Amino acid sequence: MRSFVNALCAVVLVLFAACSGDDGGGNGFNGTIDLQVTDADTCNPLDPRHCLLPFPSDFFSVEDAGTDTGRRVSIATAITPANISGERVDMTEWNRNDGFSPGAQLVTFVPDVDLVASAVAPITDIARSLDADAAVVLIDAETGERIPNWVEVDARAVLPEDRVLFVRPAINLREGRRYVVGIRNMVDRSGNPIEAGDVFRAYRDRLQSTVDEVEARRDDYERVFADLAAAGVDRGSLYLAWEFTIISTRNMTERVLHMRDDGFEILGDDAPAFEVTLTEDDFDERVMRRISGTFEVPNYLTGMGEPGSRLNYADGELPAENGTFTAVFRCIVPRSALSGGDGPAVPARPAVYGHGLLGSEREVGAGNVRSMANEHNFVYCATKWIGMSEDDVGNAIQILQGFSRFPTLADRGQQGILNALFLGRLMIHEQGLGSHPAFQDADGNSVIDGSSLYFDGNSQGGIMGGALTAVATDWTRAVLGVPGMNYSILLQRSVDWDTYEAVLVPSYESELDRNMVLILAQMLWDRIENDGYINHLVNDPLPGSPVNEVLFHVAFGDHQVAPVTAEIMARTIGAKIHWPAVADGRLPDVEPYWGIEQIESYPYAGSAIVIWDSGAGTPPTVNVPPREGEDPHEDPRADADARVQKSEFLKPDGVVVDVCDGEPCTAG
Numbered sequence: 001m002r003s004f005v006n007a008l009c010a011v012v013l014v015l016f017a018a019c020s021g022d023d024g025g026g027n028g029f030n031g032t033i034d035l036q037v038t039d040a041d042t043c044n045p046l047d048p049r050h051c052l053l054p055f056p057s058d059f060f061s062v063e064d065a066g067t068d069t070g071r072r073v074s075i076a077t078a079i080t081p082a083n084i085s086g087e088r089v090d091m092t093e094w095n096r097n098d099g100f101s102p103g104a105q106l107v108t109f110v111p112d113v114d115l116v117a118s119a120v121a122p123i124t125d126i127a128r129s130l131d132a133d134a135a136v137v138l139i140d141a142e143t144g145e146r147i148p149n150w151v152e153v154d155a156r157a158v159l160p161e162d163r164v165l166f167v168r169p170a171i172n173l174r175e176g177r178r179y180v181v182g183i184r185n186m187v188d189r190s191g192n193p194i195e196a197g198d199v200f201r202a203y204r205d206r207l208q209s210t211v212d213e214v215e216a217r218r219d220d221y222e223r224v225f226a227d228l229a230a231a232g233v234d235r236g237s238l239y240l241a242w243e244f245t246i247i248s249t250r251n252m253t254e255r256v257l258h259m260r261d262d263g264f265e266i267l268g269d270d271a272p273a274f275e276v277t278l279t280e281d282d283f284d285e286r287v288m289r290r291i292s293g294t295f296e297v298p299n300y301l302t303g304m305g306e307p308g309s310r311l312n313y314a315d316g317e318l319p320a321e322n323g324t325f326t327a328v329f330r331c332i333v334p335r336s337a338l339s340g341g342d343g344p345a346v347p348a349r350p351a352v353y354g355h356g357l358l359g360s361e362r363e364v365g366a367g368n369v370r371s372m373a374n375e376h377n378f379v380y381c382a383t384k385w386i387g388m389s390e391d392d393v394g395n396a397i398q399i400l401q402g403f404s405r406f407p408t409l410a411d412r413g414q415q416g417i418l419n420a421l422f423l424g425r426l427m428i429h430e431q432g433l434g435s436h437p438a439f440q441d442a443d444g445n446s447v448i449d450g451s452s453l454y455f456d457g458n459s460q461g462g463i464m465g466g467a468l469t470a471v472a473t474d475w476t477r478a479v480l481g482v483p484g485m486n487y488s489i490l491l492q493r494s495v496d497w498d499t500y501e502a503v504l505v506p507s508y509e510s511e512l513d514r515n516m517v518l519i520l521a522q523m524l525w526d527r528i529e530n531d532g533y534i535n536h537l538v539n540d541p542l543p544g545s546p547v548n549e550v551l552f553h554v555a556f557g558d559h560q561v562a563p564v565t566a567e568i569m570a571r572t573i574g575a576k577i578h579w580p581a582v583a584d585g586r587l588p589d590v591e592p593y594w595g596i597e598q599i600e601s602y603p604y605a606g607s608a609i610v611i612w613d614s615g616a617g618t619p620p621t622v623n624v625p626p627r628e629g630e631d632p633h634e635d636p637r638a639d640a641d642a643r644v645q646k647s648e649f650l651k652p653d654g655v656v657v658d659v660c661d662g663e664p665c666t667a668g
Helices: 002-019 126-130 198-204 218-230 249-267 361-365 367-376 390-401 403-428 460-471 487-493 497-507 511-525 563-573 640-649
Strands: 061-063 071-073 106-108 136-140 149-153 165-169 178-184 238-245 274-281 287-298 324-334 349-354 378-382 454-458 477-481 549-555 608-613
Touching: 106 511, 126 136, 126 149, 136 149, 136 165, 136 218, 165 178, 178 218, 198 218, 198 238, 218 238, 249 287, 249 403, 249 460, 287 367, 287 403, 324 361, 324 367, 324 403, 349 403, 349 460, 361 367, 361 378, 367 378, 367 640, 378 403, 390 403, 390 497, 403 460, 403 511, 454 460, 460 477, 460 549, 477 640, 487 497, 487 511, 487 563, 497 511, 549 563, 549 640, 563 608, 608 640
Parallel strands: 349 378, 349 454, 454 477, 477 549, 549 608
Antiparallel strands: 061 071, 106 165, 136 178, 149 165, 178 238, 274 287, 287 324, 324 378
C-alpha cells in the first residue's frame, strides 16, 4: 500500500512540475536568459541576420477565422527589403494570402556552415534527406510525412554575411497544410559545432526571458518540438526549427477561376468576337496561310488592361468585369490541312501555343512550330501571355527597380490566362475561326477539326502552360516543352537572368535582399505559373476543371530553364520517366532522377517526362546557370522524333510512344 502511495505521489509531483511555470508549453523553465532583441513584434528574432529570416514562417502570419487555413499573412512593410531609393516592398497584396507558396524555398542564415561536414542532403543525393539522422528534416505536421529536400548555400553571394542557406523541397508542398522544419548538428568550416542563436535557445532549452513578444510564442515552439520529436528529432540537437503554413487552394486560385467562370458565363454559347486583320497566303513550303487578328475577352483589369494595370476589385473580394480586352492572335494553317495546297480540307488538330520569355504571339511562326504543324497536321494559334509578354518589358524593368509594383505582373498575367482560354474556345467553336474564309478551303469547309483541342508550349510557355492547363475546360492534354516552375529557383539558374539582374543589382545592393524579393515575389507569381497549380494539374483537379494528362520534354543541361525544377514537377504529379533517361555518367547523382518512377512498357497511357540529350554539359549543382558549350534549350522541339512523340500524345486517346528504341533520347 505504501509503495502505491509513493508511486502516486511521484506521478502527482511530475504532473505538477509539468504544469508549473508560465511558459504555456507544458514544461517548467530550466533557467533564465538575457535576450537583446528589437522590434520583436514585427521582426522575427530567431535569425538576427535579417528581419524576414527564417522564411517562410508563421511568425509572419496571424490567426484569421475567416480564411481556409485559419491564418492570414501579415508582413510589415517596414521590414521588407528597401531599394536604393529607400522604398520598401509594400506588402498589401501579399497580405491577402492565407499562407505561403506551395513551392516554398526555405531560407535562413547559418554562419560559416560547412554543408559536407554537416552532412546535409545535396542536390545529388536527395534520398539522404529522408534518413533517420538527416541534418535537415521537413515534416508535414498533419500527416507526419517526411518531405524530401536538398540543401545548398547561396553560391552567388560574394560577402559571407549574404551566404544564406536554402532548403529546397524536392516535391511541392500541399496547400492548406502546416509544415515544420528542423535543422540540427550544424558544423562550421573549422569543424566546430555551430551554436544556436539566443532566442532559439530560449525556446529549445526552456530558458525564461523578459521579452514579452518572445514569451508569447512559447506554445508555438513547443508544438514544433513535439512534431519533430514524433519524427525522431531530439530538440537538444537542433540548431533551428520553425513552422509555416501553405496557402489554401481557394486563396491561390479563386481569382483566376472566378474570371474564367464569370467570363465564360458572359460569353454564353457564343464564340468570342474576333476579326481577321491579315491573311498571308502561300507563306512557305510548310505553311499555306499565316493569319493575324484580334479577339475580345471580358476585361478584369483596371483601365484598358494596359501594362502596369491591376485587377479590378471594384470594392469586392474578387475581380469584376470592366468592359472588354482586345487580344491579338496569330495562327498558322499547314499545307497538310489543304490537299495540294488549294484542295479540299483535311481538318487539322487545333492547338493553343504558348510562347517564350517576354515574347509574343509571333513565335507561333517559328520553324519548329511550322514543321510540327505540317508534319502532323496541326493548326496552331497563339496570343500574348500578357503580364509576361514583349509589351510588359518596360513594366518588368520598373518592377526590378521597386518590387512594390510586382502585383501588376501577377494581375495582368491572370488576365493573360483568361485570354488564352478564350483563344482556345475561338479555335473550336463552330462560329469561331473555322467560320472565316481564312480558315477554310475553297468550298468553305473549315480546316480545323473542332472535336478536340490541345496545348503545346515551350520555355515560358512550359512554365505557365501547366497553370493554364489546370484551369482549362476545353482541353485535357498538354505538352510542356523545356518546362519548369518556381521562378525563385529558376531565375538564378538561368542565363536569361543576366539581363534582368543587371537592373536588379543596382536597385537592391545586397544579395540577401535580392534573394528575399524573389522569394516574396514567388508568393504572387504562383497565381500564374506551374508552381501554384502543379498539385492540381493531373491529380485533384480544381473546381470546374477536368482531369489532365501532360508530357514534359526536358533539355538535358538547359541553360535557360533548370531541369531540376521539371523533376520536382514530375515527382509532384507522379509522372513516369522514359528509361534509360540519359547515358551512364551524364549525371553526378547517387541515383539519377530519384523519386520518379520509370515507364516499364510502351505505349504508355499517362503523364510522362522525357529527357532529350544533345550533348550539353552537366548542370552545376549550385544556384548558378550552366554556361559551357551550346545551349540545348531549343533542341527537343527541333527534333523530328520528339515531334512524333508529341503528336502521338496530342490525340483524344493519346499515349506516350518510345521514339528512342529503348535508349536514352537524343536530340540533334
